Amino acid sequence: MNKEELKQKIISDSDKAEAYISDWEVVGIDDVCDLIDQLDEHVEELSQEWIDEHLCHEDEYDFDYIDPDDLKQLFLLKPEKPFVPQFVADYITDNKEAGYTLQQVFYYIHTDYKQGEINEYVEWVSTNEESFARAWLxxxxIEDDIEVWQPITGFYNEVSNLGRVRSVKHKAGNGKIYKSKILKPVVTNSGYVNVAxxxxxxxxxxxxxxxxxxEAFIPNxxxxxxxxxxxxxxxxxxxSNLEWVTSKENKRHAWENDLQVSVKGSEKPLAKLKEEDIASIxxxxxxxxxxxxxxxxxxVARQTISSIVxxxxxxxxxxxVSE
Incomplete structure (x- = not known):
């Protein structure tokens, strides 16, 4: 049974209720169909079993309905997507594109494992079979895409490891209550990103x-x-793209990666002298x-000394400083 067939069955079973819907605390048929549309294809049979189990019948008017509180549980049938490493994500994608089934992949994985041909795919799948099956279906x-939020100390804001900032629900001094929302950063003329x-x-x-x-995620x-x-x-x-550095380390990184930053004196990677040496010379x-x-x-060369003095x-x- 596909989604459309399931929706038509619900509509058919509810035809007799149309005249009385407004007088009953029941869920309208359009809402039920919207919920069905949100379910993944492979759980449709399960959703039908759920409906059969929770369907109620009104004897006097002879129609079927579902209690609103029960219907909320239908959302629980929608499976969550598991987190997997990037190499597992690539493995699933490649095998699906090659036309393999989940059963075939498990067969090959178990065969390789028994024969001692263990690579990162075989090792991960062998120890995470349920997660792998859920990821396939x-x-x-991807694990690297997990977004983690941390509060910003002293502020009505949170920041994520992916570089996003949001406000949190709070009550301002004037008594107005502000809802949580993702903030829009501003790119400055210098190329850096600011956020209010x-x-x-x-x-x-x-x-x-x-x-x-x-400051929220990297120890210093x-x-x-x-x-x-x-x-x-x-x-x-x-x-993952940020690190704490000294001023010298920062400028050295820019110099070595051709990021067009003016580096002076001892901060140059090939510098033989330090500022203290210049003062002494x-x-x-x-x-x-x-x-x-x-x-x-x-x-150093005599010409270098001449340029310094x-x-x-x-x-x-x-x-x-030279004094």
Whole structure:
């Protein structure tokens, strides 16, 4: 029995009730059909069994109906999609496209397992047979796509590991009650993403989305001050794309990945000198040390020393630092 046949049966069984529906606390036939439309194909037989079990009959007017409280349970027949690893999702998709059935796949899996030919697919399916079957029949969600929400301390907001922010239902100072909703972030001219969140005492505050995500999900035991976008995309604020870094680590990552950031001095990956060395070189030069001696001492070319003492290189090291 498919959906349309099931709907027609319900309609047929309810024809006699049409004249009395408005006088009874029963569920209208259109609502029942809408519910049926939401059920997956492979549970339709089960839904029919459920209807047969819960169908009530009114003797005086001779019609069938379903109690509203009972009908709510029909939603429970709709199966949930299990979470599976990406390689299992690919395995299911590939086998379905190849025309294999679930029974055939289980046969091959069990055969490989018995013969000791165990790979990641065989191992996972052998220990998660029920989840695999449900994923094959009902569809699946990939584990990496699981969205987890954390409260933002001090705010009427929550942030997810996928980089989304929502407000939570709360009562404002004026007594108005605000419902929960997903917030729309704003991409700034610098490419970073901002989001306006609601501080419980100060009202709306705009913050960088990547910082909100990192503070909620990523431990920072070394108290590093900056957050790096691992793939270089400032709009990708999923927790898997973020990491706490020092300023030097952040600039080094940008330099190594050609992200067009101006890196100076010791922050350059191939730098041989540090800012402290520059101060010493300039001081020693003023005190009479010649450039060749300084080059040998610090392991650089004489031309490098010349550029340093003549303020053509390492200009960001302030003159007063050299004093």
């Amino acid at each position: 009902n569809g699946f969600l 969140i609601i501080n419980k005492s100060e009202g709306n505050i705009t913050k960088r989305l990547h910082r909100v995500v990192a 035991p070394e108290n590093k001050p900056e957050i790096n976008h691992i793939d270089g995309n400032k709009e990708n604020n999923e927790v 300039r001081k020693e030069y003023r005190e009479g040390c010649i450039q060749m001696e300084l080059a040998e001492k610090y392991g 003549n303020m053509k290189a390492w200009k960001h090291v302030a003159e007063e």
